[in-house]
Amino acid sequence: MEAKFCSESRVLRSSRVFPNDFNNHNTMFGGRLLSDMDQVASISAAKHSRRECVTVSVDAVEFLHPIRPQEAVCFESFVTWTNRSSMEIFIKVHAENLRTGESKIAAIAYFTFVALDENKKPTPVPKVIPETAEEKYLHQQAQMRAALRKQKIAVNKEIVSYLKEHSTSPKVIMEYSNK
Secondary structure (H helix, E strand, O other), X not given: XXXXXXXXXXXXXXXXXXXXXXOOOOOEOHHHHHHHHXXXXXXXXXXXXXXXXXXXXXXXXXXXXXXXXXXXXXXXXXXXXXXXXXXXXXXXXXEEEOOOOOEEEEEEEEEEEEEEOOOOOEOOOOOEEOXXXXXXXXXXXXXXXXXXXXXXXXXXXXXXXXXXXXXXXXXXXXXXXXX
């Protein structure tokens, strides 16, 4: 399987923010932003693997600046690192004031996707080749982020195990742990 450049998975999407996207603080709902980020990241994952992909985790989401009504949002995502069947996708969200032209990084995050074969089983993905300074920087730190994700998975399994034994609503916990 031939490696691919980060740029081959790059996705840029701009959108306007509308009144129903805002909370009572007159800033964009975080959940709405995460949904948009997931959509953009899923396109990067599919472009890199040319397979159906599923979101496995979302980590290190940082809401850096609130997004206001007079701003447009630009999402940028690309694959920064791969393992056997998983891909780490970096997402950067810019907010641009449409009146002044001022732009700021409003949020960043890392999403992990897994590519699936025709039987919905994890399937190998190409390695990734960083080219730009930003891509190289993110790629160099990816092994560390992957190790942290593994630790988080182990902790979460322990928590679910505990909840299975001690929860007051075992049906809900059993349904969650069987996923």
